Each structure stands twice: as structure tokens, then as C-alpha cells.
Amino acid sequence: MRRLLLLAPLLLFITGCGLVPSAENEATDAAREVAGTASRRLYGQRPRTAEEVGRSASLVDGVEVLRVTGTATGEGHGVDVVVRTSGSAYRGGFAHEQVVVRRCFSVRVSPKSEWDEEPRDVDCPDGPALTFAPPPEPPKLPYEDLRAKLPRVPDGSPVDEAEVRRALAALDLDPAILTEVKADGGRVGVLLLVKGNGFDPQDCLLARVGPGATEVWVPPRIHRMPGEGGCTVANALAPMPSPH
Numbered sequence: 071m072r073r074l075l076l077l078a079p080l081l082l083f084i085t086g087c088g089l090v091p092s093a094e095n096e097a098t099d100a101a102r103e104v105a106g107t108a109s110r111r112l113y114g115q116r117p118r119t120a121e122e123v124g125r126s127a128s129l130v131d132g133v134e135v136l137r138v139t140g141t142a143t144g145e146g147h148g149v150d151v152v153v154r155t156s157g158s159a160y161r162g163g164f165a166h167e168q169v170v171v172r173r174c175f176s177v178r179v180s181p182k183s184e185w186d187e188e189p190r191d192v193d194c195p196d197g198p199a200l201t202f203a204p205p206p207e208p209p210k211l212p213y214e215d216l217r218a219k220l221p222r223v224p225d226g227s228p229v230d231e232a233e234v235r236r237a238l239a240a241l242d243l244d245p246a247i248l249t250e251v252k253a254d255g256g257r258v259g260v261l262l263l264v265k266g267n268g269f270d271p272q273d274c275l276l277a278r279v280g281p282g283a284t285e286v287w288v289p290p291r292i293h294r295m296p297g298e299g300g301c302t303v304a305n306a307l308a309p310m311p312s313p314h
Contacts, residue, residue: 148180
């Protein structure tokens with residue numbers, strides 16, 4: 071018992087000198103790790119507006135967005151987001167007391183950012199956390215209307231590309247829906263595409279008008295992933311093999 075009493079001042083001295091991390095420092099490191107998670111989630115080369123970056127940061131568990139500066143990730147120095155996070159740790163000793171801290175960090179999002187870039191410690195701005203309106207719903211692709219409007223060409227008859235284009239124009243599509251039409255080998259392929267976020271499956275419709283057959287379909291999910299080539303007019307003319 072006497073030995074423990076003699077060691078107590080030494081342990082306090084070591085802790086006070088910084089040789090043993092304090093509970094507050096450990097809690098701050100935990101808060102910084104939450105901000106680091108947000109930084110890694112926001113990392114990417116895809117151009118985004120400041121509002122998109124702020125909204126994405128606010129959806130990370132344990133993160134409050136207090137300030138967003140900049141216009142877009144690809145302009146100037148990019149977008150800086152000040153986030154507030156919390157962390158906890160237990161203080162040693164008989165009490166085993168929990169220490170909880172709230173800290174603020176700045177996260178930079180630009181083409182020059184690094185995936186593992188450490189958030190910078192900053193003072194917390196005054197005021198409540200920012201709120202962001204949900205993103206607008208993407209337009210729905212007109213599957214049934216496209217099937218109804220595309221021409222049916224009898225066997226042995228040529229396909230008129232201009233007629234296919236007129237059918238698409240008659241749909242009065244939302245400007246956010248991109249269209250592409252291409253003729254090849256006596257058939258006409260059609261692509262209707264809603265621009266994706268570069269990570270999730272794209273939303274697209276394919277159609278092919280040929281002598282004796284007019285088809286409209288949605289490619290399998292795996293083919294609609296970015297870079298897979300499923301949402302292309304080439305895939306409408308010569309469909310990729312089924313993934314199953």
C-alpha cells in the first residue's frame with residue numbers, strides 16, 4: 071500500500087508532463103477521427119457544388135456542419151467545410167470518469183485534396199449547425215411512353231431514323247434526361263440517361279428499333295455501374311451478355 075502511495079505522485083508527474091496521453095487528448099483524437107471519416111467520404115474528383123459537399127458532410131454520423139466556404143470543388147481552392155464532432159475517453163484512476171469533448175475541424179475538398187488528409191483543428195464558429203434541403207428528385211424515365219411512341223417496323227422494311235427521333239421529340243422529355251440515337255446495321259438504337267453521381271448505378275433506358283421488333287429495356291444493375299458501359303447507345307444496338 072505504501073508503495074502505491076509513493077507511486078501516485080510519480081504517475082501524476084508523468085501524466086502532467088505529457089508522457090501519458092490525457093483523457094481529454096484521447097477524446098479529442100476520437101473527435102478528429104470522426105472528422106477524418108467525413109473527409110474520406112467527401113474525397114473524390116467528381117465536381118460538386120458547395121451545397122452538395124455540405125449536404126454530404128451533414129449526412130455522416132456524428133457530424134454537424136457549421137460553415138461552408140467556396141463555390142465548387144473545382145473552382146479556386148475548392149470547398150472548405152467546418153464540422154463539429156464529439157469524442158470521449160475515460161480518465162484513469164479509481165473514479166474511471168468519462169470525458170466528452172466537442173471539437174471543430176476544417177475539411178478541404180478539391181481535386182488536390184488527399185484521401186487521408188488530416189482535418190485541421192479550428193475554433194468553432196458561433197451559431198447553430200447548418201441544414202440542407204434534400205437534393206431534387208431525378209426525373210423518371212418514361213418506360214411505357216417510350217414503348218408506345220417508338221415506331222413498329224414490319225419485317226423486310228427499312229427503319230427510318232428520323233421517325234425514331236420524331237417519336238422521342240413527341241415525349242417532351244425533362245431537360246435533365248440525356249438522349250442519344252444511332253443507326254447501325256439497319257437498326258436504330260436509343261439511349262435515355264439521367265446523369266448519375268459517379269458512384270451509384272446510373273438510371274437509363276435502352277431501346278432498339280429494327281425490322282419486325284421494337285424493344286425497350288433497363289440494363290441490369292451491374293451493367294449500369296459507372297464505367298461498365300451498360301448505359302450507352304452501343305449497348306442498345308449490341309446488348310452486353312447477361313451477368314447471370
